Amino acid sequence: MKKILGFFIFFSGITFYASFAQQIDSQKLLADLEYLASEKLEGRKTGSEGANLASEFIKKRFRDLGLTSQFTDFTQSFDFFNRREMKKYSNAANIVGFVPGSESEKLIVVIAHYDHLGKKDGKIFFGADDNASGTAALLAIAEYFSLNRPKHSMMFVALDAEEMGQHGSKALVEDFPFPIEQVMLNINMDMVSRSDQNQLWAVGTYHYPFLKPVLQQVDRTSSISLMFGHDEPDGELQDWTFASDHAAFHRKEVPFIYFGVDDHEDYHKETDTFENIDPDFFIEATELILKALKEFDTVLLEK
Ligand SMILES: [Zn+2]
Numbered sequence: 001m002k003k004i005l006g007f008f009i010f011f012s013g014i015t016f017y018a019s020f021a022q023q024i025d026s027q028k029l030l031a032d033l034e035y036l037a038s039e040k041l042e043g044r045k046t047g048s049e050g051a052n053l054a055s056e057f058i059k060k061r062f063r064d065l066g067l068t069s070q071f072t073d074f075t076q077s078f079d080f081f082n083r084r085e086m087k088k089y090s091n092a093a094n095i096v097g098f099v100p101g102s103e104s105e106k107l108i109v110v111i112a113h114y115d116h117l118g119k120k121d122g123k124i125f126f127g128a129d130d131n132a133s134g135t136a137a138l139l140a141i142a143e144y145f146s147l148n149r150p151k152h153s154m155m156f157v158a159l160d161a162e163e164m165g166q167h168g169s170k171a172l173v174e175d176f177p178f179p180i181e182q183v184m185l186n187i188n189m190d191m192v193s194r195s196d197q198n199q200l201w202a203v204g205t206y207h208y209p210f211l212k213p214v215l216q217q218v219d220r221t222s223s224i225s226l227m228f229g230h231d232e233p234d235g236e237l238q239d240w241t242f243a244s245d246h247a248a249f250h251r252k253e254v255p256f257i258y259f260g261v262d263d264h265e266d267y268h269k270e271t272d273t274f275e276n277i278d279p280d281f282f283i284e285a286t287e288l289i290l291k292a293l294k295e296f297d298t299v300l301l302e303k
Helices: 002-020 026-036 049-064 128-147 167-174 209-219 246-251 279-302
Strands: 075-082 087-099 104-113 118-120 123-125 152-159 183-189 199-203 225-228 256-260
Touching (some): 026 049, 049 128, 049 152, 087 167, 104 128, 104 167, 104 279, 128 152, 128 279, 167 246, 183 246, 183 279, 209 225, 246 256
Parallel strands (some): 104 152, 104 183, 183 256, 199 225
Antiparallel strands (some): 075 087, 087 152, 118 123, 199 256
16 A cells, blocks of 8 residues: 555656646747748749748658658648639648557647748738748647557648648548548648737637637646637637638548637738747747647547
8 A cells, every 4th residue: 555655756757847847848939930931932922942941851851750651751742723823832741740640540640831922022921920821830749649659540741732732631531541430630820920819729629619628628727718619610710620621521520629829910911921920929829738638638539
């Protein structure tokens, strides 16, 4: 009995420590965002040299982390037609990394688009918040789960061509390397690095209410407020159900949570720069999303 009690104290001590420790490398997180939103990458427009540099950067990281992939060189290539430009794009590229689960074949798919608007009239649209932020967060979260094996298998996908009509996510679900029913949950991050109100929206619980209590639990441990909404068809708030890449999963009836902030003054402008993000908010938001993922990885298994 004494021994068991000793163990209990020992393990709860570890848990206590772990819940307060930072779980991601915040310097690396910020450096990744800064690089992806740098002049060198010229706004990462699909098909551009800048987008190619971004995808090479993401692939190298996945390789260094020891992730596997269902696609050669982590790359799912796809073509699409852009109606606005009346132009066909070939060899757009989703970058796909994989960590096998320790207890389940079921999947959690974590996504963030890495493309942005590129250059217009000689001006670079840097897309720091939209969506170098989500992409950097994706890399940090992939790193965490490459070191701490999840119970469910996890797929990490940096998506291309969101800005031209969510073509990357459509290509991913249409040519998904597993039966789509195997996906338990989709987590999308699109704009997670600044909020004057210190608020991060978790969109999707209107459609998938069973996910809400898990998020409410996680919210208590964070200094930023997790907000619910933006997912009702006729609600007071604008409906974001189809506003980003989670839509492709929702159409396949895969439960999703989309994490993002309100549109801000630099949204889709050349002033969406690294200097204009909020580093503290971004680090805290990424930590919060990681905590949510860890919680979902545990809770969904028990359902
Ligand atoms: Zn975006």
